[in-house]
Amino acid sequence: MRIGELARRSGVSDRSLRYYETQGLLRAERTPGGQRDYGEWAVDRVIRIQALYAAGLNSKKIAQLLPCMRDADGAPNDLTTPQLVDELAAERDRINRMITDLLRSRDVLDEVISTASVGGHTSAISLADTAGAHRG
Incomplete structure (x- = not known):
């Protein structure tokens, strides 16, 4: 999905999504034309990032934490x-x-x-x- 659709579905601005990318919190594939292309997983990731910001964590701490959060199967991640x-x-x-x-x-x-x-x-x-x- 393109950045506009991700913004709409997650309730976060395009600008914030680009910021998350520069902070290493979110990644996008690039189309041959250079446009960002996100997978379905990105909606949940952005919502999780927003929740962590709301909890008072800064982007550096969130970048450390995201890889350690529970895997898709619900088991704790080994990186914690x-x-x-x-x-x-x-x-x-x-x-x-x-x-x-x-x-x-x-x-x-x-x-x-x-x-x-x-x-x-x-x-x-x-x-x-x-x-x-x-x-x-």
């Missing part, structure tokens, strides 16, 4: 190293800390919204006061 597993566990811990911080922020906003909504009028509650109360 203990060091990579440790690095990914550290990334997971970082994401968990971010989730905790976001949940705390949401709780603060919920309290502000609830307080401001009482009696149908806006309260004079200070965001700084509310945030300080939740830090302690």
Whole structure:
């Protein structure tokens, strides 16, 4: 499939797909006319790359990780190293800390919204006061 079709099917721009290629995350065969030609596998690969970016991984880490992900048969890939597993566990811990911080922020906003909504009028509650109360 051509780059435009891959972009449409994966929901990723042509520009991003070319970037993935320069970073070694995606590869394309070339037609005799020099156009990129991707196999069906590329749709799943691009979706996986997007998920890894969304998890906070950078392109260098994704390039290390992609060859180690489960093979088509579902079995673990032999390229996975203990060091990579440790690095990914550290990334997971970082994401968990971010989730905790976001949940705390949401709780603060919920309290502000609830307080401001009482009696149908806006309260004079200070965001700084509310945030300080939740830090302690």
